Amino acid sequence: MTTKPSVLRADARRNRERILETAVRAFSEQGPDVAIDTIAKASGVGSATLYRHFPTREALVEAAYRNELARVCDSATQLLAEHAPDRALRLWMDRFIDYLAAKQGMADALRAAIASGADPFAETLERLGTALGTLLRAGADSGLLRPDVDPFDVGFGLAGVALITSAPDQRERAGRILDLLLDGLRHGAGKSAST
Incomplete structure (x- = not known):
C-alpha cells in the first residue's frame, strides 16, 4: 500500500514559516554561524x-532562501489581482528589492551552503523570469506597458x-x-509594433 505525502498541519505550517522568517533574519544579522x-x-x-x-544547517539556509524567492515570485499574481498591471509591477519591484536585500544579508550563509553541495539558486532565474514575464505581459496586454521588453533585462x-x-538609508533613492x-517601461505603451 502506498501512502500519499502528508500535507503539513496548520500549526506545523506556521512553525515552518516562523522558522524560515527567523532564519533569514538571523543569518542576515548574525552571520552563517548563528x-x-x-x-x-x-x-x-x-x-x-x-x-x-530542516535536518541540517544547509537545508535550513536553502529553504530560507527559497522561501524568500517564492514570496516575491508568488506575489506577482496576487498583485495583479488587486492592482492595475503597471501599479502591480511597481509594487512587485519594491518586493524584489527587499528580496535582494535579504539575499545579500544571507550571502555568507548561502556561500557556506553552496560549499557543502547545496544549490539554492537552481530555480532562481526561471522563477523570477516567469514572475516578471507575467507582470510585463499583463501590462502590455492592457496597453499600460510597452510590449517589447525582455523580463530578464528588467530583472x-x-x-x-x-x-x-x-x-537602508538609500531606500528613498531606490524608489x-x-x-x-x-516610466521607461510605460514609454511607447499602447502603440502597435509597426509604429
Whole structure:
C-alpha cells in the first residue's frame, strides 16, 4: 500500500514559516554561524521541531532562501489581482528589492551552503523570469506597458538598482530609480509594433 505525502498541519505550517522568517533574519544579522538553537528559540519552537523540518544547517539556509524567492515570485499574481498591471509591477519591484536585500544579508550563509553541495539558486532565474514575464505581459496586454521588453533585462536592471542602493538609508533613492524604470517601461505603451 502506498501512502500519499502528508500535507503539513496548520500549526506545523506556521512553525515552518516562523522558522524560515527567523532564519533569514538571523543569518542576515548574525552571520552563517548563528547557532541553530538560537534560531529555534527565536522562532518559538524547540530544536527538535526545527530539525524535524530542516535536518541540517544547509537545508535550513536553502529553504530560507527559497522561501524568500517564492514570496516575491508568488506575489506577482496576487498583485495583479488587486492592482492595475503597471501599479502591480511597481509594487512587485519594491518586493524584489527587499528580496535582494535579504539575499545579500544571507550571502555568507548561502556561500557556506553552496560549499557543502547545496544549490539554492537552481530555480532562481526561471522563477523570477516567469514572475516578471507575467507582470510585463499583463501590462502590455492592457496597453499600460510597452510590449517589447525582455523580463530578464528588467530583472538585471532591478538588480543593479538594488546593488547601488543597498544601504537602508538609500531606500528613498531606490524608489525614485524604480519610478524612472517604470516610466521607461510605460514609454511607447499602447502603440502597435509597426509604429
